[in-house]
Amino acid sequence: MDKQQKLGLLLSSRLFKKRTDVEVVLNRTTLSWREIQRSQKQDLDIGNSLDAAVSQVVPVSEIVSVQKTEEQHSETSSAHSRALEHNQLFLYAFTVSYVLRASKHQWRCTDVVFLCPDLTVCEQWIRAISDQLSILANRPKSLLVYINPFGGKRQGKWIYDQKVAPLFSKACISTDVIVTEQPNHARNHLETKANLDKYDGVVCVGGDGIFSEIVHGLVTRTQDENKVDLNDSEAQLMPSALRIGIIPAGSTDCICFSTVGTNDPVTSALHIIVGDSQPMDVCSVHHNSSFLRFFVSLLGYGFYGDVLTDSESKRWLGPTRYDLAGVKTFLNHNYYEGTISFLPAEDNMSNPRDKLQCRSGCCVCQQRSSSKARDMMEEKKKSVKDRREGWTVLSGKFIAINTACISCACPRSPKGLSPSAHLADGTMDLILVRECSRIDFLRHLLRHTNKDDQFDHQFVEVHRVKKFHFQPCRTEVSSLEDLSEIPRRAPSDQHAQPHRGVTATPPTAAGPATARSCPIMQFKSVSSAS
Ligand SMILES: Nc1ncnc2c1ncn2[C@@H]1O[C@H](COP(=O)(O)OP(=O)(O)OP(=O)(O)O)[C@@H](O)[C@H]1O
Numbered sequence: 287m288d289k290q291q292k293l294g295l296l297l298s299s300r301l302f303k304k305r306t307d308v309e310v311v312l313n314r315t316t317l318s319w320r321e322i323q324r325s326q327k328q329d330l331d332i333g334n335s336l337d338a339a340v341s342q343v344v345p346v347s348e349i350v351s352v353q354k355t356e357e358q359h360s361e362t363s364s365a366h367s368r369a370l371e372h373n374q375l376f377l378y379a380f381t382v383s384y385v386l387r388a389s390k391h392q393w394r395c396t397d398v399v400f401l402c403p404d405l406t407v408c409e410q411w412i413r414a415i416s417d418q419l420s421i422l423a424n425r426p427k428s429l430l431v432y433i434n435p436f437g438g439k440r441q442g443k444w445i446y447d448q449k450v451a452p453l454f455s456k457a458c459i460s461t462d463v464i465v466t467e468q469p470n471h472a473r474n475h476l477e478t479k480a481n482l483d484k485y486d487g488v489v490c491v492g493g494d495g496i497f498s499e500i501v502h503g504l505v506t507r508t509q510d511e512n513k514v515d516l517n518d519s520e521a522q523l524m525p526s527a528l529r530i531g532i533i534p535a536g537s538t539d540c541i542c543f544s545t546v547g548t549n550d551p552v553t554s555a556l557h558i559i560v561g562d563s564q565p566m567d568v569c570s571v572h573h574n575s576s577f578l579r580f581f582v583s584l585l586g587y588g589f590y591g592d593v594l595t596d597s598e599s600k601r602w603l604g605p606t607r608y609d610l611a612g613v614k615t616f617l618n619h620n621y622y623e624g625t626i627s628f629l630p631a632e633d634n635m636s637n638p639r640d641k642l643q644c645r646s647g648c649c650v651c652q653q654r655s656s657s658k659a660r661d662m663m664e665e666k667k668k669s670v671k672d673r674r675e676g677w678t679v680l681s682g683k684f685i686a687i688n689t690a691c692i693s694c695a696c697p698r699s700p701k702g703l704s705p706s707a708h709l710a711d712g713t714m715d716l717i718l719v720r721e722c723s724r725i726d727f728l729r730h731l732l733r734h735t736n737k738d739d740q741f742d743h744q745f746v747e748v749h750r751v752k753k754f755h756f757q758p759c760r761t762e763v764s765s766l767e768d769l770s771e772i773p774r775r776a777p778s779d780q781h782a783q784p785h786r787g788v789t790a791t792p793p794t795a796a797g798p799a800t801a802r803s804c805p806i807m808q809f810k811s812v813s814s815a816s
Pocket residue numbers: 434435436437438439465466467468469470471491492493494495496497499535536537538539540
């Protein structure tokens with residue numbers, strides 16, 4: 287058996303590309319081509335070692351489509367005359383579209399056209415590549431798409447129509463598209479009406495808010511179908527069988543940025559097409575015995591909670607609303623007094639101040655995922671015990687009580703609020719900013735935007751936790767300057783915990799108060815709920 291057979295050679299031909307003869311080779315994992323003449327010259331001059339320099343290799347998993355090139359290709363006339371020189375006629379052509387990795391995590395779709403000496407060869411190539419694409423089990427064939435036309439700069443529909451739909455169509459993905467008409471349209475549709483059996487995944491076009499709707503809709507429906515009581519904070523959530531993809535078209539797009547490393551609709555569409563997936567934790571928030579909500583990115587109480595609440599009333603301003611609400615809340619300088627109890631994550635595989643950045647294939651998340659079944663059993667047994675022991679209790683006055691399920695990176699804060707938080711390890715990073723002066727708090731906030739360690743302040747502490755509980759003092763919310771001020775927002779006793787990805791699929795996150803997490807499935811370009 288020669289080397290090529292060992293590599294699973296499927297097809298090899300001498301074809302023509304632009305002005306050159308190329309040897310094109312398809313095996314089970316790659317499509318490659320190299321210029322024959324140049325390579326041979328190099329063979330003579332410098333030896334075989336330079337072959338790689340003139341050959342291109344594309345993983346089959348990153349081929350978007352292969353199609354017969356019907357129209358006269360721009361290069362055809364020059365190619366034709368060049369071909370004549372070679373006493374060959376290359377009248378038939380096929381185009382392979384594939385992923386090109388550009389800079390800063392961005393992906394682009396690029397084409398290569400191969401001219402063939404006859405129709406049989408052309409069709410043989412198209413069939414061989416199509417066959418390989420058809421056995422890629424992760425690729426979605428049918429998607430349900432929700433577009434929020436009011437997210438971010440209100441470009442969602444345009445972004446989808448112009449940048450995403452043509453790629454889905456090229457990849458032969460069928461879609462049902464719903465443009466939402468009001469808040470919670472997507473959530474309610476998913477919870478009650480959508481026929482989910484038809485689809486391989488759900489895609490949202492918008493920001494973290496519409497993603498949150500999708501998470502709530504899918505996770506709630508899955509729990510209903512499996513008779514899981516969401517009000518039971520100890521119940522193990524069942525993962526959804528569908529993955530969620532995000533096309534960023536919001537104001538922050540934190541979940542997309544934190545998982546893919548960029549907010550670029552084309553990159554996200556390509557991740558979806560090639561079937562990339564990334565598990566995420568979903569956390570749930572309970573108040574007493576009632577389920578409040580899920581979250582997958584940031585649960586903010588105090589400063590960030592106030593910024594988000596205030597920014598909602600300024601939605602008409604677009605993304606600028608966050609800056610305005612941020613300045614206003616900063617000037618108010620409120621603090622919140624209460625007691626926080628948390629259950630620390632037990633192992634020492636990672637901590638919130640290590641330099642790890644969780645990415646696809648992260649060993650910490652993988653290890654967690656492989657021990658998931660065992661952990662689920664243990665966690666069940668432990669839940670009663672947990673209530674009695676292992677909890678750490680802290681009291682005091684806090685400006686911000688944040689919980690990050692993921693790094694929460696976004697263009698404004700490229701490393702995020704918790705740079706080494708993991709996407710799917712079943713833990714949350716609890717970040718406490720204690721009472722401090724305005725100038726100190728500003729120094730802390732500025733560190734969100736630069737490379738300095740944002741936890742390296744005496745008034746900031748961070749804990750990697752599995753669950754936490756917050757019990758506010760009833761009369762406490764006051765300006766640091768004016769302690770007599772009545773709290774604008776009376777906090778209540780809440781707890782949160784993360785649910786580790788339950789299925790064999792991607793991420794999930796859970797929310798505030800008592801938080802826990804369960805997994806949901808996502809395409810890699812996912813983002814989460816805030
Ligand atoms: N048709 C609609 N009209 C008004 N609001 C909608 C509509 N569809 C969805 N929404 C709501 O709009 C809110 C914001 O949407 P989205 O998150 O997509 O944009 P954003 O807030 O600008 O971005 P980000 O959350 O990333 O900052 C969501 O909470 C969603 O429930």
